[in-house]
Amino acid sequence: MKSQWVFCFVVLLFSWGTGLPAFSQGNLFDSKEPMLIELEFSIKQLRSETNDSTFLESRMVFEAVDGKMDTVEVEIRTRGNFRLENCYYPPMRVKMKKKQAENTLFEGDRNLKLVLPCSKAKNAGNYVGKEYLAYQLYEDIASFSFHTRLLRVRLKDLDDKKQETVELLGFFIEDDDDVADRFGGKILDEKKIIPTLMEDSATVRHDFFQLMIGNTDWSGLFQHNEKVLMLEDKTIVPLPYDFDMTGLVNPPYAQVNNQIGIDRVTDRLYRGFCRDPELMQAIRQEILAKEDQIFQTIAESGPYFADADGKACRRYIQDFFDILKSDRAFEQHVLSACRSADAAQTF
Structure with missing residues (x-):
């Protein structure tokens, strides 16, 4: 009995220290800290084989609340207009099935927009950082807005002969229906x-x-x-x-x-x-x-x-x-x- 009480106390103490409820993964948008994710796919295949209704199957590794790495099966596709036609890294939509998202940060946000830099230039991440800032500024001003989550994205393009992994700044944007449900x-x-x-x-x-x-x-x-x-x-x-x-x-x-x-x-x-x-x-x-x-x-x-x-x-x-x-x-x-x-x- 005593050991059980000590266990419960430790769990509560942990939850107070992290600001999260006990046994909870939290919400994707609870934190302003950049979250690490890892993706691996062919950019050429993503461009040529996906559209508004066709997805490419892949896996996403992500950093959970406890700092450990977890993996979910995802479907990705291109989206947008100008950046899709003019940028090296196309804007994407990342989607996961309900079972995959259970007991993870993505349980309530299984359909997300992903923003990456436009080009491979060294300073391209600066523009992503400033666009992310714009979303934060709108939250300062308005009551109704999309939530965003800053990301460190480790991306391996399977078209790359060297198979090198690049680290990019990016962010997730809350899905339209999810923001509507929230309000x-x-x-x-x-x-x-x-x-x-x-x-x-x-x-x-x-x-x-x-x-x-x-x-x-x-x-x-x-x-x-x-x-x-x-x-x-x-x-x-x-x-x-x-x-x-x-x-x-x-x-x-x-x-x-x-x-x-x-x-x-x-x-x-x-x-x-x-x-x-x-x-x-x-x-x-x-x-x-x-x-x-x-x-x-x-x-x-x-x-x-x-x-x-x-x-x-x-x-x-x-x-x-x-x-x-x-x-x-x-x-x-x-x-x-x-x-x-x-x-x-x-x-």
């Missing part, structure tokens, strides 16, 4: 929702965030780099993703739409629709109050990109806060730049 809502796929019908406060926060990171590569109406979430009370809110084509990340392959009047992704342009000016002013003050928190998030993400990139990120975000702090600049770049309801049917 008790539903993703409205393939439906054109006029942005002015979305919940005002959530949409203005979203629009300010897109201005902050310098993103014009999105559309709520056409669900381009954005999902639309309907909550139980029928409220509709935006869920943005894919932040690589932004001024914050500023990758070598970045492009801008030549019809919107800017030359570079680092040029800011407010693409949100006009709302009640009092609401826009209130969200302005709300985000200004989070300035320290946002710069703290940038500092915490610093280890995942070069010092020069960190300085560039801080300067770029500071420029956004300079706009918010100036009545004149806020009028020029936001209140006078917002789009009228007549433009709601355009990209």
Whole structure:
């Protein structure tokens, strides 16, 4: 009896020390620490033999909560458009069966997007680190967002004659249906929702965030780099993703739409629709109050990109806060730049 009591005490003590419930693997997105995973497959085969409905079978080795390595059978496929066509490492979706995920970190997240660097260049991971930062910044600003988990990815491309394993920075993105379940809502796929019908406060926060990171590569109406979430009370809110084509990340392959009047992704342009000016002013003050928190998030993400990139990120975000702090600049770049309801049917 005494030995049994001691065992229970040790288990409880362990659970207190780790912040996890006893006998629990935890949740994939509980930690901000990068998790190690190992993958082995043919990139050529992945490109040629997979699509939205066809997967390639593989195995993924991963670091569990206790630090030990575990293995799950996975199915992988390509996804996306621009990066799929233009990058060496294609964006992927990783899927596993329920039985495989049981009693692992992936039990509640069996379907994930995987983001890897675009190229094999030595500095390519910096852009992944900055895109991951963008997701963290959105969590600082918005109530409804995708969860992400930073990764150290050991990848062996079976097409490589030397069979060398490369280590890449990457991250998982929560699946659309999982984020909807988390908020008790539903993703409205393939439906054109006029942005002015979305919940005002959530949409203005979203629009300010897109201005902050310098993103014009999105559309709520056409669900381009954005999902639309309907909550139980029928409220509709935006869920943005894919932040690589932004001024914050500023990758070598970045492009801008030549019809919107800017030359570079680092040029800011407010693409949100006009709302009640009092609401826009209130969200302005709300985000200004989070300035320290946002710069703290940038500092915490610093280890995942070069010092020069960190300085560039801080300067770029500071420029956004300079706009918010100036009545004149806020009028020029936001209140006078917002789009009228007549433009709601355009990209």
